[in-house]
Amino acid sequence: MAVAPSRPKGPPMTAMRAFEAAARLQSFVAAADELGVSAGAVSQQxxxxxxxxxxxxxxxxxxxxVLTAAGRAxxxxxxxxxxxxxxxxxxxxxxxPSRTLHIATLPCIAQLWLPSRLRRLRGLMPDLKISVTALETPPNLARELFDFALFFAPHDCSDAECINLGSDTIYPVCAPCLAEQLNTPRDLNDVxxxxxxxWALDWSNWATAAGVALDDAQxxxxYSLYSLAMQEAEAGAGVLMGHxxxxxxxxxxxxxxxxxxxxCCDTGKALILFQPPTSRRSNDHSAIADLLCSG
Incomplete structure (x- = not known):
């Protein structure tokens, strides 16, 4: 008669994944963001x-x-x-069998920067399926199934797989009708x-760099969405700090x-195109990267 004795079991995979993320990032909150769960769930695991x-x-x-000696080991x-x-x-x-291009990016980039590039990409590669995921922080491209990630990051990004697409320069923008009221920077205090x-400090940072005195910079x-603030600016509701x-x-x-x-003012960051390691790229990766990087 066959027997099926119980075998020793290791810890749950979810617990090990939570530990690895929390230990690598040195934060339960950051680990929760990466794993798509709550910080409390990471703590429990x-x-x-x-x-x-x-x-x-x-x-x-x-x-x-902080990791203990056992955790560090x-x-x-x-x-x-x-x-x-x-x-x-x-x-x-x-x-x-089917090929889908997966891109992770900030909501504002997905809404305001990416569409014109994707339109050109679809025109040149009509059979390519495209999926865009809006995230607040860059994913780990060595592990997750994204082909590209687009985020604002420091100019001196040390990742060898990243491409700098230009400085994150900020300056005031508004509807043409409102611009008629803005003869000098001091006029910003009247709109x-x-x-x-x-980007709650944008106005303060720009005012300091430009030497402009604002009565109430904040x-x-x-608005919780930059695209919504931009629509309001286009409608003449006020002046927006444009990225x-x-x-x-x-x-x-x-x-x-x-x-x-x-x-204008340089924020110290740039729009960065992050790429997975070379060994994990598709055959058409370079062509797609070139299209995304072109103006």
Missing amino acids: VKALEGWVGTPLFRRNPQGV LLPSFIAAFDAMGAATQILHSLR ALLQDQS GGPR HSLVADALAAHRLVRPYQDL
Whole structure:
């Protein structure tokens, strides 16, 4: 008679994945963002793994979490294991009969910068399926199934797989009808300064760099989507701090204008095209990258 004895079991995969992300990023919050779960869920999974191991892997304190000696010893092996799993998943993905281009990017880039490039891409590669995912932070392209990621990142991005598409320069923009009221920068104090919640310091930073005195640099209407703030600017509701890559098309179409051509500020970041490791790129990767990088 055959027997089926119970076998020793390792910890849950979800617990190990949560530990690896939290340890690599040194943050439960950052790990939660990467994994698409709550910080509380990451904490619970890490506690479950610590219970299975029988020793703490993190020290918790008001400032965040710090790896214990045991956690530090485990981390390199966990990173290597999940990197290998990511590579295997990429190989599986390459065996699929249909080809879909997966792009991850900020919502504002997806709405304001990407459409004209994708239109050109579809014209030259009509059989290519395209999927765009809006994220707030760049994905790990060594593991996730994205072909490209587009985000604002520091100029000196150390990633060898990234392409700098231009500085993130900011300057005021508004509807042509409103520009008639703006003879000098001081006139900005008489109109609404439209604010994007993600870039709440834009007006203050620009005013400091340009040497302009603003009575209330952060007191204008606030919007959770940059594209919505831009629509309001086009409608004449106020002046928006334009990020060059996001407003360039609207400027070219004369939906927006720059009332002060010479007053701009470099944020210290650039629009960066992130790419996966060379070994995981498709045959048409270079051609697609060239199309995305062209104006």
